Each structure stands twice: as C-alpha cells, then as structure tokens.
Amino acid sequence: MAVHVNRDDGVAVVTVDRPDALNALNTETNALLLEAVRGLSEDASVRAVVLTGGGEKSFVAGADIAEMKDLSADEARAFSVLGHQMADAIEGAPQPWIAAVNGFALGGGCELALACDIRLAAENAKFGQPEIGLAITPGFGGTQRLVRTVGPSWANFLVLSGRHIRADEALAIGLVTAVYPKDRLLHEATKLARELAAKSAIAMRACKQALRQAQRLDLTSGLRLEKDVFSGCFDGPDQLEGMTAFMEKRPPDYEGR
Numbered sequence: 001m002a003v004h005v006n007r008d009d010g011v012a013v014v015t016v017d018r019p020d021a022l023n024a025l026n027t028e029t030n031a032l033l034l035e036a037v038r039g040l041s042e043d044a045s046v047r048a049v050v051l052t053g054g055g056e057k058s059f060v061a062g063a064d065i066a067e068m069k070d071l072s073a074d075e076a077r078a079f080s081v082l083g084h085q086m087a088d089a090i091e092g093a094p095q096p097w098i099a100a101v102n103g104f105a106l107g108g109g110c111e112l113a114l115a116c117d118i119r120l121a122a123e124n125a126k127f128g129q130p131e132i133g134l135a136i137t138p139g140f141g142g143t144q145r146l147v148r149t150v151g152p153s154w155a156n157f158l159v160l161s162g163r164h165i166r167a168d169e170a171l172a173i174g175l176v177t178a179v180y181p182k183d184r185l186l187h188e189a190t191k192l193a194r195e196l197a198a199k200s201a202i203a204m205r206a207c208k209q210a211l212r213q214a215q216r217l218d219l220t221s222g223l224r225l226e227k228d229v230f231s232g233c234f235d236g237p238d239q240l241e242g243m244t245a246f247m248e249k250r251p252p253d254y255e256g257r
C-alpha cells in the first residue's frame, strides 16, 4: 500500500510511501490518501495529523508524470478533481494537519503541503511548482493557495519560473514555519502534533474553520464569522474548563465539546 496511517495516543502519522517514484501521486495513491483523510476526519480519537513522505529523498515529487502524460483533457480534469477533493478534505478536516516536508515537495507535493494547516521542513527539503516546465499549470490548488500563503510576488516567481527553492528560502518567504535537521523533523512534527492534540478539540475545529474561511470571505463576512465561532465556544464545557484550569494553575481536562 502506498499510504500508511499510524495512530498513537491521539496523533496519526500519514506516510505517502512510493519511494521508487519519489512518492509521486498516481490515481491509486491519490485515492488511498483521500480515503485516509476521510477516515481520519471521522475518527474523533485522532486530534492531530502529521503528513510525510516515505524514503530518504522526498515528501511528494508531484503528480505521477508517467500516468499524466497520455491523459485527455477530460481525464486530466478528473485527475485534478481528485487532487482538489483531497486538498479540500484536508482543509476541511476537524483536526490540524501538519506537513513534515522531508525532501522534494514539487508540483502536487507542494500543493499537498499547502493544503495542510502548518508546514515544517527538513534542511534538505526542496519546494517548487515545476509544472511550467512540463507545459502545464499547477492543477491541485497551487495557483490559488500559493498566492494566499506567500503572496503574489513569490507565487508568480515560483509558478512562472518553475524553479525549486531550498528549505531556508521557503522559511524566509513564509512557506514553512520551521526548518529542522532531517533526522529531527518527524520528532519535531510529532511533538507539535501532540501539543495541538492536547488542546480543546472543539476550539481547534472552530479556529481551523475561521482561519480557512479567512482565505475565502471578504473582511466584513470573516469578522462576522469570528464573532459566531468565538461565542459558540461558550456553549460547551471546554471553555469553562480551560479558563478554570488557568485560574487554578493546573492543566485543563477537556471533553472536546
């Protein structure tokens, strides 16, 4: 199987594992990944997810070029739709998703990382949207999410040139939030996931929903949504427990409601 899911104490680690093809996404891998995302979204015991690539060299080196080569326009649309469904499922998941980028994150791989809530990189990671070199555009959200994540200046440069950038450059432009030595990346990503998993699941979901909508709504509508999600937190027991625990100088014990 090209996708593995390991659950441990509220944290799931999802590994895209086709190292012989640098974890390129073919239809089968996309379908397995989508199935994994949907399964995890329905599993309330999983409160944070880490996404990484199998092998030593790559997170995901893009969509599978060998498979894409002979697609018709209609087949290419179906391929792109599947990719978009996966990105939407990750964005819409109740838990935070952390991309642990352990090597090449190119094309669909960079776009997959962009669908995650937080991106961490290993020092050897490389990012890029090389599609222009194949005479196609990004097709898995890259033209839209990259602009919203790093701004039009860097997004234009990356998409129009097809050049790869290093992890330190990705950090400088805000594409990732931290860079670690390769052998520490998964440890750091899992540590962060555990930290997020310990928060109130209902508040995490509400924050994620509001942040996601910030990419889609105009400011007035977004600020209205924030009032709704903020006040909604006061409908469940976690808010009282969180504030009581703070006042009593003890860790909170959340119900996730």
Ligand code: CO8
Residues within 6 Å of the ligand: 020, 021, 022, 024, 025, 030, 061, 062, 063, 064, 065, 066, 079, 080, 082, 083, 084, 104, 106, 107, 108, 109, 130, 131, 134, 137, 138, 139, 140
């Ligand atoms: N697709 C298929 N096979 C791949 C891919 C890929 N994207 N990337 C690497 N491979 C394969 C190679 O063909 C090679 O296979 P083999 O050993 O059988 O020859 C193996 O992986 C190892 O690769 P290399 O020998 O090339 O390794 P190098 O270290 O020399 O180079 C690179 C690594 C720089 C990553 C190089 O492999 C490369 O440039 N790969 C292609 C990267 C790319 O262009 N990605 C974008 C693809 S287009 C895309 O993602 C569009 C997304 C839109 C829709 C998505 C819907 C889900």
